[in-house]
Amino acid sequence: MLYFLLCVGLLIAGYFIYGSFVEKVFGVKQNRQTPALTQPDGVDYVPMSKGKVYLIQLLNIAGVGPIFGPILGALYGPAAMIWIVFGCIFAGAVHDYFSGMISVRHNGQSVPNLAGKYLGTGAKHFMNVFAIILLLLVGVVFISAPAGLLAKLTGLDAAIFLGIIFTYYLIATLVPVDKLIGRFYPFFGALLVFMSVGLTLAIIFSSEHTLLPGVQVSDFMTNLNPNDMPLWPALFITIACGAVSGFHATQSPLMARCIENEENGRFVFYGAMIGEGIIALIWCALALSFFGGVDALNIAMNGNPANVVYEISNGLLGAVGGFLAILGVIILPITSGDTAFRSARLILSEFFNISQKKLNKRLILALPLFAIGAILTQVDFGIIWRYFGVANQTTAALMLWTAAAYLMQHQKNHWICTIPAMFMTVVVIAFIFSSATLGFGLPIGISTVSAGVITLLATFFLLNRMLRADKLITTS
Template sequence: MNSLVLIFVSIVCFVIAYATYGSWLCKKWGIDDKRPTPAHTRTDGVDYVPAKAPVLLGHHFSSIAGAGPIVGPIGAAVFGWLPVMLWIIIGSIFFGGVHDMGSLFASVRHDGKSVGEVIGVSMGRKGKNLFSLFAWLTLLLVIAAFTSICASTFTAVPSAATSSLLFMALAVAFGFLVYRKGAGLLLSSVIGVVLLFVCIWLGIMFPLSLSYNVWVIILLVYIAIASIAPVWILLQPRDYLNSFLLYAMLLGGAIGVVLMHPTIELPAVTSFNLGKGNLLFPMLFVTVACGAISGFHSLVGSGTTSKQIDSEKDIKIIGFGSMLIEGVLATLAIITAAYIGGDKLKELLSAGGAVNVFSSGLGDFMTSFGLPFETGKSFTALAISAFALTSLDTATRLGRFIFQEMLDNGSGKESPFTNKYVATIITVVLGGALTFKGWAAVWPIFGSANQLLAALALLSLAVFLKKSGKEYRMATIPTVFMFAVTIVALVILIYTKITAGFAANIVLIIIAVALLGLSFVLIAEGIKALKDE
């Protein structure tokens, strides 16, 4: 089969879905561009700062993308390209699109508060506390994993380290000129993008070589500062400029597929049961994750993005649109695995994982319009590392928000633990401790935990919509499906770990059982809230 068909079908489906289903959601939910958003009603110059739609789209897309929509689809390719592609298209539109846009919308209607706060209003304080604790612990794991990944990347590819540091300096200058000196966005963007590629060139010319542990410490200091710095000075402009790297990577990959139109070598379907608990249901839906739906997106949308929405009309392009663009990225990812196939795919995976497969594939595609293979591969790898860093500092800011909300007793008085500096230090220190020791032991459960977050976010959306007198069935069907995926995945994980050796896997088993219990408790709370109406 020609890979050109896959990229064409996915883009056409996403464009139609954006114009029809996305608009229908806006109508049913009552999105109102005349209604003031929290960015205006609660402006504080630090977290609540109105952002123009293109800038906020860049931040949101950069934060939710990372390596997720690349690693997930390539990892799920063991089931064949057809199940992965079907889930990417259907999932991105009817599951991830609703989840992301709904989480953003619900948060905007709750003064920019997190999904946990939305659950608190809709389902009670017990539901809020359980969700917030779970989300915060999950973010600690994300911080630990991404700190380790970024430090490893900077150690292995010193040029990426130099470029990333220069990106930050460029972002600060961009933010200062646009937000404090009134420079035009268009001209500033053109100059910023040019300088962005200059940073890449300087990184290659002057690589910065430091040890892994030194990079971990530097990164922990950086994310602590980034968590409390005003969004206009670093987060907004850095993510906006970085998004052009991803747009360039997407465009280069898509053009390469059109010109090269490689033939798919991977079987359409390999097996529904690969053994050792690897069943197509639920593992496909846990593994693809960001390529179709990811709970982490709800934390980004309700944590940072909702505090910067300038107008409710931007919710569609930022919430629904970003998920569909990510679906295109996931499509490119599965194509890079599917056109290689066989022993070469296994060789690339063993040599550098899914990122190596994707970078090699896009590097190959880009040779079709004259770009040297090594240049295309290096550029792709650098873009991915830039987004891993974006996801890292966004996760830290989200951890700070959720920690503050979790310990807020509602009295209106700030306690030591709701202070943003204290919340940041606790989050970063614990995340850092997990980075140096422990995160790898519990990482295998992250996929299930992440999809449980998605199920809970969808549940909170369904309850919020019903209590608001709006159409809510577009959220209930995905909710039921994602809970089924999570519960079955956790049961399989518990069974396989017990049979593999209870004592050796005691930590994973305990966490999995706890997550399973949390699922049932919150399902009961959600059903109760829906029935109360």
């Protein structure tokens, strides 16, 4: 219990202390008008209040990531909680803040355009491809998971719910942001918070279960995975949402088009990530506590974290409360899946320079995306999740490099982004080199050393390039 409260306290302190520092480095301008005020179009650029935008941002970035990822990460033991806390404060929330605020400074542009401006045309094209792939994978993951849970609850075929959710996604992707997302998502955001807090209180006051029973300090430094999976670098791929997630970089520009003042940025972008980190901590702690250990958790999961959600929710809250909790878990991915397709549409519209004011122009871009998504739903969920994890963390590293370039070009402290960018680059390369299923299957030592060398060379190249660009701007 004490360890859990300490972790939550660190996240909250991180928002006020490190979040304020990050905001100061960026340098908000209270009197500078945001894109929502300078170019409202009634579809994607719509001014909304700070509280409403925060709840929408939280739902947009959450999905099943801060639930399924931490449950899978819990198999490694309490070490997962350390990554959630420090990854969220120093990498994830920084990543989300800059992906949102740099977009605010550039008329709400999406990540590929921002990467192109600060890292070059090659980075722009790479990010365009990667972002679309990532968003399609997110959309598919966030369709399959709720459809599976609904099928488990009702006994109906999951294909029925796939069709219903797809239909909803298409509508939500096309209609103006304030008509559906802006109207209902704040309520869903409140439901998410209620669900997470309710489950935490339920296990605290439970007579049968104890929060983090028998956990020692040494356990936070030990890999307890019952399947002998290496903690490094797999844990940092497994727990993405809740620590650091490239998917968020595709979502932040959506709300960058809606915030009314730059001073709202820390609460909306950095704060929403801290909120997601707390949700991730809750589910990681629940997974570690409810079943009494990682071996029992592994058996209960049976390859699908949805089974753990079902058991915990019903076990702690009973039939009615469990149904409401599971409903929250169903809503979470749906409210991220639709914005994933919406983001993909906007990225394509920027790439092809197609105005999105008219419905037929939005349909031209949306329908092919949904057709590809429908095909991908036939692929095994585990395979999709693994590719999603790699694509997700690669996008995060690229966004952090973009933010570092932005800060260097504006002669500010770029290390707050450069250091986490370097770390995530090492994670992704080491995972690809060492993974037998997605990569080359090399020994972990060789993979890590190789990743470190490649990252150092890439860092030298990028810093040198950014320094030259900075000198050109200064002398021009």
